[in-house]
Amino acid sequence: MTRNNQRMLAILVLLILLFVISCQALSANQELTGQAQEQPELLVLSHPFPPWQFFNEQTGQVDGINVDVVKYIFAKMNIPVRFVELPWTSAWNTIKKGQAEAIMSASRKTPRKRYLWYPEQDLWVSEYVFFVKKSKKWPLQGNYAEMQKLGVKIGIVNGYSYHKGFWAAFPYQSGEASYIPDNRDYHHQLYGVRTPELLFKMIAFDRMDVVINDKSVGLYLIDSLGLRESVGHYDHILFSKGYPMPFAKMSKYPELKKIAGRFEQLLAESKGDGSYQRLVDNWLQRHGLML
Structure with a gap:
């Protein structure tokens, strides 16, 4: 075999090796792609x-x-x-x-x-206000101090942490003035339920005086429950909260x-x-x- 033929054979072998390596890399990449597509739910x-x-x-x-x-x-x-x-x-x-x-x-x-x-x-970021039945809406700003003075029954959702200012205004029966998970020993003005929907139904049926809730959520629920004409809210923002x-x-x-x-x-x-x-x-x- 001539030197030129040897050189050509070496080049051919090198090309074959490069082809094999490329195929292996492509196969590995496809395997990884398949694994990504098979990501668990x-x-x-x-x-x-x-x-x-x-x-x-x-x-x-x-x-x-x-x-x-x-x-x-x-x-x-x-x-x-x-x-x-x-x-x-x-x-x-x-x-x-x-x-x-x-x-x-x-x-x-x-x-x-x-x-x-x-x-x-x-x-998203919420803004909490007090909601009230329109026929019972007092000419107030709608802040904590006013609700304390009136001694109203306030509806909340069990497990919601609300805000430190809220718990300072309405501490637990033990006197604790900050949120305690799973504690239902609420201030005597607070009444806890499982869902926000239930709160607004209770306002409509006079089983609650006011409800503390995010304004956007409350407006949506009032509309979906057909309570737009009967339930409103105070404009005073009690607190904002990021979720x-x-x-x-x-x-x-x-x-x-x-x-x-x-x-x-x-x-x-x-x-x-x-x-x-x-x-x-x-x-x-x-x-x-x-x-």
Whole structure:
């Protein structure tokens, strides 16, 4: 064999080796892509905060602005997601046991940090006011001091942490003036129920004097329950509160902490590029609503 033929043979062997290596790399990449597509379903819990999140009885699915936002971000991460609606106390117990991966609209509280990775970004920000039956609305601002003086019966949702100013104004029977999880030994003016919907029904039927609730949630519920003509609210904002979507530390979902970090990054980007607000506006427009 001539030297030239040897050289050609060497080049041919090298090309074959390069082809084999390229095929192996492509196969590995396809395998990784397939693994990404086979990412396990991630369970997100919801508790009633319409229009931000709620169970839609017409569709049989969890619906709301937050659902659209969360779906949008997980789609960017190629992670399938499923939503389940539960009352707050049930949702919180499920998270503590690690039987779900995340929970929408769980406010930041020190006792909860044992079970949750809290992001800095909020899914939404609320403004709390007192709601009242229009026929019984006093000519007041609607602040804590006025409600204390009147001795009114105030409706709250069991398990909601509200705000430090609220608990200072209406401390527990023990005298504790800050939120205590799972403690139902409320101030004598407070009356706890399971859901916000029940609160507004109780106002309408004169079983409650006032209800403390987020304004956007309250307005949505009043409208959906057909109570627009009978239930109103005071304009005074008692407090504002950000609601994030923390992830469950007890969950066995693979690399959930990294997923939580990536979710927060994409949420921040969506707020920066305007896609978050477009999702909010599109949901409201589809339902003929305005906040």
